[in-house]
Amino acid sequence: MKGRLPKEGELVVCKIVKINPHSAVAHLVEYDVDGLIHVSEVASRWVRDIREFVKENQYVVCFVLEAKPNVISLSLKKVHREDAVRKLNEFKRERRSEKLLEMAGKSLGKTLEQTKNEIGQLVIEEFGSYTKLFELALKSPELLKSKGLSEKWIKAIVDIAKKNFEEKTYEVRGILKLVSYEPDGVEFIKKVLLKAKQKGFDVHYISAPKYMLIGKGKNYKEVENKVRAIAEEITKEFKRYGEASFELEK
Template identity: 60%
Template sequence: MRRTGYPEVNELVVCKIVKIYPNSAFAQILEYNKNGMIHVSEVASRWVRNIREFLKENQYVVCRVMSVDKDTIQLSVKRVRREEANSKLNEFKKEKKAEKLLELAAKELGKTLDDAYKEIGYTVQEEFGSLIKLFDYAIKNPDLLLSKGIPKKWVDKIVEIAKKSVSEKIYEVKSSLHIICYESNGIEIIKNALLNAQKKYNIEIKYISAPKYMLVSKGKNHKQVEANVRNAAEEIIKNLKRYKGEYSFQIL
């Protein structure tokens, strides 16, 4: 996966740790092929006595871009929530898969991956934000690709490969719920809160063992599925907090 220029401040990027020092770590920002630095104060929320307890050379981590200049890109690990990291890594893996398919298309057209990026790859990223969209539209709306100036020989080859290689994947996101209600009718209160969320967000609710429950949502768009689970969990907790008890959730 390649991108031109520099990442933006606050952007999430996938990095490979290349060198570790007592007070910092240097990382390669894979999407942009740039180098960045993680200061020891940005490694973890708690005090870091030994940076090597948290980071290893050749480790892949998701970082948040804190500042950008031509000499140094400052990165942070601690300012990335776990669910953000999981989502970014999932997106990165899909982009790498799309890049492999783009390379296959280039090879069948007698070209290299470098040629593919120069002729259509960077245009696709600018127009649609990601390479995976190239293969999505190849199946759903190839005329849109032509309207964006992508040559017909590329569109025809991408459509051919997309139909063979890209299928609509169903994503599943889960959230654990910890619920204890101290009211005399606590069981009924919990039941109503769960059923209301189930109907509103079309999610599956599983009883694990008191006081643990699990919310499950499925769909074709990972971000939407995750948002659906999060919104359901937050609404359940919000409704239950009117009563005495212990309530929390975590995206798995």
């Protein structure tokens, strides 16, 4: 992707390549360009030594503050932990998917470079990523043909997908605290927790007054949003009977 620039506000995977007294040079792996993290953008608190937060050759997720041909300004402190985990997981899956694409090309007697030259641009334009290509190869292989891939490539990709590709399931957990001083408070608790179970969430008793709320799915951010939404619904309803709070597990 040499020559392309990220968008302002985008989250990007970076490798720390050099540390200066008041900044760190980070290589944007997905764009093959370098950016700069100023010491003021490393952490929300005062930073005495930037090396306490980043090391050379470390992979981190950064927020793009500014992206111009001559300067790319990055921030670490603007990235939430959950978003960093999600982005790194996506990055790892995309690198693995690139390996699978290489295997598909090899089955047709082509190198990775030849494979990318032949179908790489088409895949990115039509599917957005190599990972999405292999996901669709498992779910809807007929869609690959409608996007312009030839029969030989479809067969090679589907064969590799069936043997090697498995969609990752993300799990998001949080702690519900429910306290009721009503005589039938236990029944109120059962009632609101049943609502979560009916919507596909797992609920486990930890110890009074704590309950573990668990959501699962293929998209981390979507699962997190659903867990937050059902937790908000439960706490809002339960406050008519007592005290309620929720905290997402880090």
